[in-house]
Structures are given as structure tokens and as C-alpha cells.
Amino acid sequence: MQPMPDYSLSVSEQLKSLTASGSLQLDPAQMHVAKCLDRVLSELKQKRPASKSSALGWLFAAKKKPSDKVKGLYIHGSVGRGKTMLMDMFFEMAPSSKKRRAHFHEFMADVHNRIAAHRLRLKNGETKQADPIPVVGAALYDEAELLCFDEFTVTDIADAMILSRLFSDLFGRGCVLVATSNVEPVNLYRDGLNRGLFLPFIDLLDKHVETVTLDSPTDYRMEKIDSLPVYITPLDRHADMAMDAAWNQALHGRKAHPIELPMKGRSIHVPLAVDRLARFSFADLCDKPLGAADFLAISERFDAIFVDHVPLLGPEKRNQTKRFIILVDTLYDHAVRLYISAAAMPENLLTQARGTEGFEFDRTASRLFEMRSAEYLALHHEKRAAE
Structure with missing residues (x-):
């Protein structure tokens, strides 16, 4: 601790x-x-001292x-x-x-x-x-x-x-x-x-x-993040503890705070953020009416994102499923590091794979697996170094 x-x-x-x-x-x-x-x-x-708290402060303030x-x-x-x-x-x-x-x-x-x-x-x-x-x-x-x-x-x-x-x-x-x-x-x-x-x-x-x-030769942010587990399942007390431990390790002594990410005429609420690191729940991102433009703004603002409590995605969560697909696609396209706690492994998250949505989620599951790989990590480093 x-x-x-x-x-x-x-x-x-x-x-x-x-x-x-x-x-x-x-x-x-x-x-x-x-x-x-x-x-x-x-x-x-x-x-x-040059403040209202001291009568002499006014005298010194006048001479300042x-x-x-x-x-x-x-x-x-x-x-x-x-x-x-x-x-x-x-x-x-x-x-x-x-x-x-x-x-x-x-x-x-x-x-x-x-x-x-x-x-x-x-x-x-x-x-x-x-x-x-x-x-x-x-x-x-x-x-x-x-x-x-x-x-x-x-x-x-x-x-x-x-x-x-x-x-x-x-x-x-x-x-x-x-x-x-x-x-x-x-x-x-x-x-x-x-x-x-x-x-x-x-x-x-x-x-x-x-x-x-500040030209330190070590990238402490990536040194900490590279070693973290990136996909934790099933959803239970141990998953929450593992995500909290990973988050605290990624913070590397920094303090995270809620922020508002400006959009045209509105903003996206980010529950916890520091530097280019952010943490959301699935509900924060997929229960709300967010779209591709919002997820693009998030992917451009942050290098690494933690998402807690991704549930099983049944027919009653069709809108949330569509948003989750768009979210993963956008983060993948921008080589953002993604850390997730989920109810099941990627291929088992969608409970009923039907029609176009089923095909799209096959791609999402594939990308969730790929985003855990050393090759994706290398791509992440390459893209961030070029920015």
C-alpha cells in the first residue's frame, strides 16, 4: 500500500x-x-502577508x-x-x-x-x-x-x-x-x-x-501500464480488487479527478482522469446516449482507458451493445490501451449473436483479444511516439 x-x-x-x-x-x-x-x-x-488578514499586509501590498x-x-x-x-x-x-x-x-x-x-x-x-x-x-x-x-x-x-x-x-x-x-x-x-x-x-x-x-530517460507511465492485466473476468469482488490495484499502479503516485471533456455545446463526463489516463464504468460509456464523435474525442484525449463492469449483452441491451461495438472500434483504430473487467470472455459477452449485430460483435471480440497482445502494445507505442 x-x-x-x-x-x-x-x-x-x-x-x-x-x-x-x-x-x-x-x-x-x-x-x-x-x-x-x-x-x-x-x-x-x-x-x-500582503492580504486582508493583516493590517500591515495592506501597507506592504501598497509598496509591492x-x-x-x-x-x-x-x-x-x-x-x-x-x-x-x-x-x-x-x-x-x-x-x-x-x-x-x-x-x-x-x-x-x-x-x-x-x-x-x-x-x-x-x-x-x-x-x-x-x-x-x-x-x-x-x-x-x-x-x-x-x-x-x-x-x-x-x-x-x-x-x-x-x-x-x-x-x-x-x-x-x-x-x-x-x-x-x-x-x-x-x-x-x-x-x-x-x-x-x-x-x-x-x-x-x-x-x-x-x-x-523534464527529460527523464524513463517513460514511467508506460513502464507501469505495460505490466498490467488488461482483461479481467468474471465480475466479482476479486475482479474489482484487481482493477483497483491495476488502476493505482497506473496512476504511479498521481491523483485522479473527475473532469468534463468539452464537446460542441456540451461535455462528456469523465469520472476519473489524470494526464492521459481515464477510468469509466460500462454504464458511463454505453448506457448514456454517446456516439462515434464522443468516443473519438475520448480516444484522442487519452492514451489508456479503464472500463469497469462490462455485463453480458443480451437483447434487452441492444443500444448498449451497439455503443460498445463503436467504442471498441474507435479505441482500436487509435491504438488506445484498454483495460476491462467483464462478465465473460469476449466471445461469450453477446448472449444472442443474430444478424448484422452478431457479425459486428465477432469483430469486437476479435479486437478485444488483439488489444491484449504484444503486437498491439507495440503499435500503441509506435503511434504515441509519432504524436
């Missing part, structure tokens, strides 16, 4: 503690990033200069090197009561919704402020003076066009940004449409955020 983290320590001290207990391997690259995070922690703690603002951190490197784990440690230790941790795309979906809401108020005559950015920036900063982003990547032109103005406003207010990414800042939105309009944002990052590389 992995020891509970002691968040009264610094990030580097917590890392040393986990290494000493045998929960983690000693990794100099991770330790270097941990010390960079400790620098941000230290500066955030020094900033705390722009140069005294806390410089954030941008951590980039390949997947599976421990960026998210370190971010989790930092976020738990951060002293600010106003802090927010989110996947970057979720944050930007929220920003666009706030901008749309402001424009509607303007249209209805409820405000005279034509520019939504200062209003949105003020609201965001009022909610979170520390922003922590996982998977900072810019692919959408709508995001690219507002990032510079939005973060000029946020940084100007004193917002601190800590982010993880697979690419260094200079390569954000590379080859994107009208990238010249995005470049001022890279200059902003250079001014307000320290950039550090």
Missing part, C-alpha cells in the same frame, strides 16, 4: 520521501523540476512593485516522465486559497463560454463594456490567482487569437501560471493558421513564466 503524501513538505522533500519509501525511483531530472516548483512555492508563501510578482513555471517534456505527478504535489502544497487546476482545453472552453455570455449581456443592454476580455480576466482572477494547466497545447485558432490579450490581462493582475506540456513554448501552435497573431503570447510566457525541461 502506497504511503499517503505529506503535503506539509516541499515538492522536492515529498519526492525524496516517496523515493525513500520505494514508491518512486530516484530521478535527477524530476528532482530538478521539483526544486523549480519549490521556488514558486516559496515566492507564493512570501506573497501571502510589479517586479515582485511571482514568476510561474512551464514544464515541458515527453509523455510519462512525471510532469503531472509533480504538478499534483505542487498544487496541493500551494498556499493560495484561490487556485485552479484544469486541463488547458477545459479552461479555454470555460473562457469562450464566459465571452459568449458577456456578448449576450452587451446585446441585451445589460452592460456597456464592449470588450469582454477585461471582464472575463477580472472574473477569472477573482476565482483563481494561481492557474495550473495540464497538457498545455494550442491547436484551435479561436484559442490562439485570444490567448495573448487574455493573459496580458491575467498577468497584469498578478496571476501565476504553472503548466505542463509536451512541447516547449516556442513550438506552441506551430504551423497554425495566422500564427503571427499568436506569437505575442509566446513573448508573454517568456516574461512571466520560467521554462524548464
Whole structure:
């Protein structure tokens, strides 16, 4: 059983503690990033007296200069090197009561919704402020003076066009940004449409955020995941225990949280997610009215997915069966690692194999077997390395 983290320590001290207990391997690259995070922690703690909690705080706050603002951190490197784990440690230790941790795309979906809401108020005559950015920036900063982003990547032109103005406003207010990414800042939105309009944002990052590389030679994520059982049957207490043990091993010390995966005008609820790892129940994915587009979004967002409690699929579960077929096809086509607990082996899940559905499920059963193979694992690694 992995020891509970002691968040009264610094990030580097917590890392040393986990290494000493045998929960983690000693990794100099991770330790270097941990010390960079400790620098941000230290500066955030020094900033705390300038608050309403102290009468003298107001005096010091008045004398505080722009140069005294806390410089954030941008951590980039390949997947599976421990960026998210370190971010989790930092976020738990951060002293600010106003802090927010989110996947970057979720944050930007929220920003666009706030901008749309402001424009509607303007249209209805409820405000005279034509520019939504200062209003949105003020609201965001009022909610979170520390922003922590996982998977900072810019692919959408709508995001690219507002990032510079939005973060000029946020940084100007004193917002601190800590982010993880697979690419260094200079390569954000590379080859994107009208990238010249995005470049001022890279200059902003250079001014307000320290950039550090996490180039550990070991992909801890895949090292842990490769050894896990991928298909557990039958459904009983032992299956639940095995899935929980496999999930905890795959987490590798990270904390998973519920997230919302943005879709056009709605979102997909993900019960547990961290980095590019997610966990659902069969009901989460197949009892709900999800379709190919939803499963595509899930397969593009995550590298590995756990699905609990796949039942026997009888005639009364025809819609769920169709969704399960589409889900497996989509994950297979995108080389996503799939971990399942199920009521029976793949060839016995469908209780009545009739007509087109029977033929389609034959393919599903075949793919479920293939997704357990060393060849599929190799394909998974090859595709992910190319991304």
C-alpha cells in the first residue's frame, strides 16, 4: 500500500520521501523540476502577508512593485516522465486559497463560454463594456490567482487569437501560471493558421513564466501500464480488487479527478482522469446516449482507458451493445490501451449473436483479444511516439 503524501513538505522533500519509501525511483531530472516548483512555492508563501488578514499586509501590498510578482513555471517534456505527478504535489502544497487546476482545453472552453455570455449581456443592454476580455480576466482572477494547466497545447485558432490579450490581462493582475506540456513554448501552435497573431503570447510566457525541461530517460507511465492485466473476468469482488490495484499502479503516485471533456455545446463526463489516463464504468460509456464523435474525442484525449463492469449483452441491451461495438472500434483504430473487467470472455459477452449485430460483435471480440497482445502494445507505442 502506497504511503499517503505529506503535503506539509516541499515538492522536492515529498519526492525524496516517496523515493525513500520505494514508491518512486530516484530521478535527477524530476528532482530538478521539483526544486523549480519549490521556488514558486516559496515566492507564493512570501506573497501571502500582503492580504486582508493583516493590517500591515495592506501597507506592504501598497509598496509591492510589479517586479515582485511571482514568476510561474512551464514544464515541458515527453509523455510519462512525471510532469503531472509533480504538478499534483505542487498544487496541493500551494498556499493560495484561490487556485485552479484544469486541463488547458477545459479552461479555454470555460473562457469562450464566459465571452459568449458577456456578448449576450452587451446585446441585451445589460452592460456597456464592449470588450469582454477585461471582464472575463477580472472574473477569472477573482476565482483563481494561481492557474495550473495540464497538457498545455494550442491547436484551435479561436484559442490562439485570444490567448495573448487574455493573459496580458491575467498577468497584469498578478496571476501565476504553472503548466505542463509536451512541447516547449516556442513550438506552441506551430504551423497554425495566422500564427503571427499568436506569437505575442509566446513573448508573454517568456516574461512571466520560467521554462524548464523534464527529460527523464524513463517513460514511467508506460513502464507501469505495460505490466498490467488488461482483461479481467468474471465480475466479482476479486475482479474489482484487481482493477483497483491495476488502476493505482497506473496512476504511479498521481491523483485522479473527475473532469468534463468539452464537446460542441456540451461535455462528456469523465469520472476519473489524470494526464492521459481515464477510468469509466460500462454504464458511463454505453448506457448514456454517446456516439462515434464522443468516443473519438475520448480516444484522442487519452492514451489508456479503464472500463469497469462490462455485463453480458443480451437483447434487452441492444443500444448498449451497439455503443460498445463503436467504442471498441474507435479505441482500436487509435491504438488506445484498454483495460476491462467483464462478465465473460469476449466471445461469450453477446448472449444472442443474430444478424448484422452478431457479425459486428465477432469483430469486437476479435479486437478485444488483439488489444491484449504484444503486437498491439507495440503499435500503441509506435503511434504515441509519432504524436
